[in-house]
Amino acid sequence: MRPFCHRIASRYEVGHLNWTQDLNLGARAVVSTAHRPFDGRCCRPSCDWEIFPSLAQLPRTQQKPPNPLRSMHAVVLRSLRPKVAVTAATRALSSSTSPASALKVLIIDGYSPDGRADLEAGGASTAGKLYIDLLAKSAPTGWLHGSSGIPQYGSCWAAQIAVAAAGGYCGGNPRGREMGLARKIALSPEGRAHPMFEGKPSVFDAFTSHNDEITHLPPGGLSLCGNDFTSVQAVAVRHKKGDFWAVQYHPEYDLHELARLTYCRRAKLVGLGFFADMKSADQYVDDLENLHIDPSRYDIAWRLGLDADVMDENIRHCETRNFLKYLALPYKAVVEDSK
Numbered sequence: 001m002r003p004f005c006h007r008i009a010s011r012y013e014v015g016h017l018n019w020t021q022d023l024n025l026g027a028r029a030v031v032s033t034a035h036r037p038f039d040g041r042c043c044r045p046s047c048d049w050e051i052f053p054s055l056a057q058l059p060r061t062q063q064k065p066p067n068p069l070r071s072m073h074a075v076v077l078r079s080l081r082p083k084v085a086v087t088a089a090t091r092a093l094s095s096s097t098s099p100a101s102a103l104k105v106l107i108i109d110g111y112s113p114d115g116r117a118d119l120e121a122g123g124a125s126t127a128g129k130l131y132i133d134l135l136a137k138s139a140p141t142g143w144l145h146g147s148s149g150i151p152q153y154g155s156c157w158a159a160q161i162a163v164a165a166a167g168g169y170c171g172g173n174p175r176g177r178e179m180g181l182a183r184k185i186a187l188s189p190e191g192r193a194h195p196m197f198e199g200k201p202s203v204f205d206a207f208t209s210h211n212d213e214i215t216h217l218p219p220g221g222l223s224l225c226g227n228d229f230t231s232v233q234a235v236a237v238r239h240k241k242g243d244f245w246a247v248q249y250h251p252e253y254d255l256h257e258l259a260r261l262t263y264c265r266r267a268k269l270v271g272l273g274f275f276a277d278m279k280s281a282d283q284y285v286d287d288l289e290n291l292h293i294d295p296s297r298y299d300i301a302w303r304l305g306l307d308a309d310v311m312d313e314n315i316r317h318c319e320t321r322n323f324l325k326y327l328a329l330p331y332k333a334v335v336e337d338s339k
Contacts, residue, residue, distance in 0.1 A: 124260030127155070130252035134320060149241035151327035153320065156210055159235055159246035166239035168218035172211060178229045179274060180258065181310065182208040182249050185233050191224035194236060195326040196245050200318045204309040206233075206249035207258050207316075213248070234319070245323050251316050255306075259288035 111119070116126055154162070160170040186203045213230045217223060220238040227233060234247040253261075262269065266281040275281040284304075291300040295311060309315050 122264035152244040162244035166218035169216040207253035255292035
């Protein structure tokens, strides 16, 4: 039986984006994210992370002068992967927009066709679309899969893929579903020292929706944070030549997306006891939407117990930005220098 990490339900083509950030170094990238279509009873797979073909061509912006940050990127990569040969990066990128030099991004989404249809019918965005938007705000690179040492990142199902592919285990959470807000996630000592959480509070809330959890870390895996509901809320997995940083929660969500997701699953959530009835579920959805439209509504934020850790995207997106800064861009600099 093929391991579940091969079971990718769909792929999303990314359109042309105009990257203008100062750190516009370009990259070949893949995002793996979102919910997984398996039932949690996973076995220990013997697979390695695969390289997926790129689907979209993203043109680079005009040529940049030599970037002094590239030598810093090389130093960071040396500290993370001491055995990797690294040379300082000083060469400017070509401004060519030919297919051979274009930035290529692949978004991998784990929804089943029926699950995607339900979300779209309720006005919710798929996680693939949300990550396209998040990448556009962060930097011109993303997540790649492969056994060649390419750095990887993802959320929710991706954390479980990373752990299972490297030899760990996942299973159903005996506490059931964690939904809406994962409360009081606390960084572990390893998490406080890890670059993925640079700039993140030591204790924070995060948007979430999942039934399954990581139960056993693989060799080379670190648990970076957790809470009373889910003991492993983020991992750093080193497997063969690759590094995979992943979170169980959903930094790509915002209040609007949580509202639409809740709306799509109201009946299920009422049945699970999250709401007394459909009316109270609808009120919760309305509160989230109204707060999204007007973040100054302190009355709603107070009633729902929401703070800057979920409402401020500068805090919410820390993990993604740090992945780009400390793994993706250093790797890109090394690849460019090796050519």
